[in-house]
Amino acid sequence: MRMTGALWSLVAAVGFLGLGREARAQESRPPKRWEVAMVERGQYGLAFDPQRLTAQLGDTIRFIQRGGLPHNVRFRSMPDGVELAEAGESPMLTAPGAVWDLLLDRRFRPGKYFYVCVPHEVMGMAGILYVQGTVEDSSRAGDHGT
Numbered sequence: 001m002r003m004t005g006a007l008w009s010l011v012a013a014v015g016f017l018g019l020g021r022e023a024r025a026q027e028s029r030p031p032k033r034w035e036v037a038m039v040e041r042g043q044y045g046l047a048f049d050p051q052r053l054t055a056q057l058g059d060t061i062r063f064i065q066r067g068g069l070p071h072n073v074r075f076r077s078m079p080d081g082v083e084l085a086e087a088g089e090s091p092m093l094t095a096p097g098a099v100w101d102l103l104l105d106r107r108f109r110p111g112k113y114f115y116v117c118v119p120h121e122v123m124g125m126a127g128i129l130y131v132q133g134t135v136e137d138s139s140r141a142g143d144h145g146t
C-alpha cells in the first residue's frame with residue numbers, strides 16, 4: 001500500500017514536470033504581430049483578409065485599410081467574462097494604409113472572438129479571431145522588439 005502510494009506520487013510528479021516543460025516551451029515564443037487587411041475584392045465583396053486568425057495572448061493584430069471605403073472593427077461576441085472596453089471597437093479607418101493595432105493584453109482570455117465592420121456588417125464583412133495562450137503570455141504583451 002505504501003509502495004503503491006509512493007509510485008503514484010512519482011508518476012504524478014513526472015506528469016507534472018512534463019506539463020511544465022510543455023508550458024515553458026509555449027511561453028518561449030516571443031509576441032508576434034499579425035496583419036489583417038480590410039479589402040474590397042470586386043465581385044467577392046468586402047472582407048477581412050484573412051477572415052480567420054489564430055493568435056496568442058501578447059500578440060498584436062494590426063488591421064490595415066486596403067480599400068477605398070471606410071472600414072472599422074467592432075467585436076460582437078467574445079468569451080464569457082471578457083470586457084474589452086475601448087479595445088472592443090476601432091475608429092473608422094479611411095485613409096489608405098491606415099492601421100489599428102489591437103494588443104491581446106490582459107483584457108483578453110483564450111477563446112473565440114467574432115467581429116464585424118460596422119458599415120458593412122450587413123454585407124457580411126466579418127472575421128473570427130481565435131486567442132490562445134496563458135496569463136503569462138498576456139502579461140508579456142507589449143514586449144515586442146525585446
Ligand SMILES: [Cu+2]
Nearest residue numbers: 071117120125
Ligand atoms: Cu467595411
